[in-house]
Amino acid sequence: MELENNTVWVVRGDDSFDIFSSKAYAEEHKKSLIEMWKKSIVRDTIPRRLNSTDEINKYYKDYPEVISIGKDHYGLVRGFKSNEYGMQNYRCYELWSNKDWDDYYQDFASQIVIEEYIISK
Numbered sequence: 001m002e003l004e005n006n007t008v009w010v011v012r013g014d015d016s017f018d019i020f021s022s023k024a025y026a027e028e029h030k031k032s033l034i035e036m037w038k039k040s041i042v043r044d045t046i047p048r049r050l051n052s053t054d055e056i057n058k059y060y061k062d063y064p065e066v067i068s069i070g071k072d073h074y075g076l077v078r079g080f081k082s083n084e085y086g087m088q089n090y091r092c093y094e095l096w097s098n099k100d101w102d103d104y105y106q107d108f109a110s111q112i113v114i115e116e117y118i119i120s121k
Contacts, residue, residue, distance in 0.1 A: 006119045013112035026114045033112055043067045046074060049092040056089055063091055066104060073101040 009026035011018045013033060020026040041064055050056045050063070067074050074093035081088050096104070 006121070008117050008119060010115045010117060011112065012115065016112075023114070023116070030112050030114060034109055037108065038068070040064075041066055041068050043069050045069065046093050049090060051088065051090050053089045056091055060091065066096075066101075067093060072096075073104075075100065075104070 009020045009023050011020065011026050011029050011033070013030075016033060018026075018029055020029065046067070046069065047059075047063060050059060063076055065076050067076075073096045075096050077092050077094045079090050079092075081090065
């Protein structure tokens with residue numbers, strides 16, 4: 001790895017830590033991480049509503065915080081409702097506005113940071 005001015009750029013995110021010898025490589029890597037995330041939330045249909053704690057425990061790992069179907073985005077809703085049997089957990093998806101999606105996207109993208117470090121000899 002050939003350094004520019006003894007500088008490295010670190011791309012740090014939720015599940016990543018990568019070091020690059022140029023800022024351009026680091027920025028390109030950040031873009032690729034965001035694209036991979038966007039592809040990972042794409043679904044063909046809205047997953048069914050989970051109506052009990054047993055269903056939630058069994059299937060919850062397949063229910064990300066946000067999903068994308070076509071050009072629409074849906075956020076996961078966690079809730080409780082009371083009935084004659086007591087409190088009942090549920091999980092379902094709710095359609096987001098464009099503003100909700102933009103805010104979520106900006107928050108996600110801002111969590112992947114590029115830091116510059118100078119290496120001294």
